[in-house]
Amino acid sequence: MTSESLDEIKKIIVSELPKDANVSKVEYEGPAVVAYTKNPQIITEHGDTVRKLAKDLRKRIIIRSDKSVLVDPEKTIDKVHEIVPEGAEITDIYFDTVTREVVITAKKPGLVIGKYGATSRNIVKNTGWAPKILRTPPISSEIIGKVRHVLKNNTKERKKLLLNLGQKIHQMGKHPNDWARVTSMGGFKEVGRSSMLLQTPNSRVLLDCGVNVAASDNKNAFPYLNVPEFSIEDLDAVIISHAHLDHCGFVPYLYHYGYDGPIYCTTPTRDLMTLLQLDHIDIAQREDNPLPFNRKHVQQAIKNTITLDYGEVTDISPDIRLTLHNAGHILGSAMSHMHIGDGVHNLVYTGDFKYERSRLLEPATTRFPRSETVIMESTYGGREDVQPSRNSAEKEMMKTIYKTLKRGGKVLVPVFAVGRAQELMVVLEEYMRHGMIDEVPIYIDGMIWEATAIHTARPEYLSKDLRDQIFHMGRNPFISDMFKKVQNHDQRKDIVESPEPAIILSTSGMLTGGNSVEYFKWLCEDEKNTLIFVGYQSEGSLGRRVQKGWKEIPLEDDGKKKVFNIKMQIKTINGFSGHSNRRQLMDYVKRLNPRPDLILTCHGDPYKAVDLASSVHRSYKIDTKTPTNLDSVRIQ
Template sequence: MSISGTEVNKMRLSFKEMKDAIAKIVPKEIEYEVDLEAGDIAIITPTPDSFGGGEGLVGKIAKKIKRRVVLRPHSSIMKDEKETEEFIRDLIEEVAGIDSIYFDACYCEVTVICNNPGEAVGKRGANAKAIRDKCGWMVKFERTPPIHSKTVHDIKGYRASHAKERRKLLKDFGLNIYRPKRPGSFWVRTTALGSYREVGRACHLVTTNESRVMIDVGVNIASDTDPMPYFTAPEALPMEKMDAVILTHAHLDHAGMLPVLFRYGYRGPVYCTPPTRDMMLLLQSDYLKVGGAEGKRAPYDMEDIRTCMRHVVDVDWGQTVDIAPDVKLTFHNAGHILGSSSVHLHVGDGKHNIVFSGDQKYEKSWLFDAANTRFPRCETLVIESTYGASGDFQPSREEANQELQDIVSRTIQRGGKMICPVFAVGRSQEVMIAIDELFRSGSVKPVPVYLDGMIQEATAIHSSHPNYLTQTLRKSLLKDDGNNPFTSDWFRPVQGREMRESIIMDSSPCIVLATSGMMNGGPVMNYFQNWAH
């Protein structure tokens, strides 16, 4: 079915038109306000129950305006955080085993981290309803992760402390998305700003007659003289006029230069999955730390990273969101690292569909399901080609596992030590699972496996996002039945320089997983320099 320009324009409602449409659906006696949360339409009301769920007023509104609608309680019915926490602890502390409670006033949500979410929710949601009715806050329950992540904790706290600013930013993002239509014929163009015919500094720009969207903002780790994408390209300027930035995943070659945009004036939204948000903070902070230790001056600082964090808009896989007047975004699993995504852009109310694959893994791994390859529509595909040459064949998991077993067995039998340089994110967790499998099966005699660098914190972030892992691994993390590979006794995080020196001086067999994966720095060099002959 073809759609004329006039019909397309009718399908696209302004914020005022949406409010008018909502007013015709909601009974006059119900008190409410309409606000924007980036591309989402927020209904704020002192009587949330009057709107019902998907089959009630919220469902009718969403069907009418064809936008995602969220329901928020009005501040007038919300108790203060201290009183709410006391009520929650009195209600469910004994049955739930509460670990921590986080408030996010930006979304009027309280998240309860506990050992038993099922008991916390209560029979038929009784406890959750009691909290909403008594305190006003929307409540979520999450299971306590098996490994505590300082990064995740810090991000939750930082976002909560800047809730008012983030609320205003979401409104600003939404007003930009639902701005009046610009005149002119539809067109769309993609521009290469980095990573084409080279490794690193991934950066793509999608421009239409109405908007500009950047996908990935990476760094070229191998270059000290030209590490950034082509930010000076005419299409990329001015930065402050860009509509949105999208991240496929957190690796530095895709997200390492994002804070530079904020240093030079960009103040728009950054769309990524929650795991990408957390991993991005870890890797960008380490990039500054490593650069400082090597005497290199980074093009941004921690304040730029913090500014970036305040502008992040979380988007889960499969969730479609408006990010510009004529662009909708959907993330799909890319199978590369935690939270990695392929980006599907629905442009011009369906006139063109573009997919940016990001880095991807086509088959299932120990950590992740295989990359999604089915999209509703796709006219243009931009795909990574890291292993795309005719001779680039990867060994099967069985072959790789057997080779690892042979190397580990041979090393341990002769009383040796094994150094395994790994990337902190993704590869290290894969190796941990492979080693754990060898030890549990009895194929190899267990020895201490030391984790040095950011590996333990990156693993903790994996544990905090079980829904982004394979079903098997997710179950082992959530059940806590002794089969969680990340908490096995043989894995021992290296706590500081003294412990590292003690490991180096110890003559007994062991395995060391340490960063960096390319052996161009990091703690792996200490082991290599002392043990290599």
């Protein structure tokens, strides 16, 4: 589109809105068209007209108050407190002068919104400011505070990003949309460093940019950003499927490398991604193995992130429209549906997904408007990857914990901070509350506490059952007194040396670093104790060696090498994984609607990726491919 088309859009908006709308300006802001009005009532009273405009123009339309009609911020704060019931328990109010929003943080955001949005509409009418309503986390979250601080203090920089982005997105494509291809830059026929480049004649979009935390050298740790197809200057957008480091851990490097464009993901993914990236940097520095980026690059990523809700459609380049859908893997995990050209081709990238309802999340989405090509994970795609049901896994875990506690031992569960930890917390809280296992302290160590705080701030992304429990029954399992936050080394030592039985959930999940390794060294030589693996153990990790049954393991201890004799019980319990097992993967393809023409498998060991692809082809007569890293596959 040209600047003239923006004039045409303004004429259409002015003609459709009431005569007293008094539209002062219309501009592109990222994927949206923003119209400024000198009559704030237009914002609240003509939602149907705005929705019709958006449908007709096929663009997101935002109506904002002109600067001239905004009430003074101090008077607005008084007005907000006058309009919003005290029961909402407002904890913070600040202003975004660029977006004309008053940002209201409250313990009960529903009361700020009001019945059918009446309270928030009242704020607009009386102040001109549009309320942006945020939840005060029941558990204080340092990361959410940091993210909000960065956004609050960089509104003008974000506005500049969106204006520049708007010009790029809304220009006409220079070339016909007669092809599309995907280049595999990491995570193909392997697990870790997931990354791929989607190219069309007019766009370059990076899907995930992860690291392999278990890699023995940098050559295998990071994506192949040096492929000839990839140019940081030509990159239009980055889409992050979810917050695990093997999908987002190398994103800050893009900003070190010179990228200044947007990242698209859900709000929980942005917050959890920030948490994990900062922790990754800290661990690397402690281990004297610094990463090729630092905290300022993480901050730049926050500033450049555009968050989307599930089902929200947005243009991200001249010829690609993105919609995120629930993936059921971890909080905020998303499948990316990309509408390429004017319906020329549709690509779905699943990221990691779980096609089963869990205590934490709803199952992955299977319905899309169209999906000619699907790129799907194959972590457990081998024919032998049959896992027990979630119910069976829970019973097996509780049986193991019961036996360990009865003999006076301690249970160590090395667990990923995001997803599995919260799933286990919900299970343990229920079993202990009902007296099905002894009530002992459940110690939460590493990033798990902060990740859990982020979960409590985003309950709308949790499963329906869990939301009902939190909102309607008034029982939030995450804030139970059973859980004890571990703060320092001395407290860890006290936990280990105490004769009392206990359960310890600690990162990292593969024993590749973090406090779980320290607990392991302290506990592994006592046969009363038990270590339970509940997640994938990557080849090369300490967790995989322990899982394989190694009885003598040399590890660093107080600056010296020491051989640890493994006497504790080692138990692997499948069924808690956030990945789909073989049956669920096959069932997912069967239920995809519409059925794709081509499926590419990724994120799995070579045998599993190939086995899943060949089985899908045999069973459903769908063309399949299993690319290797550095392959380019034409999908259109």
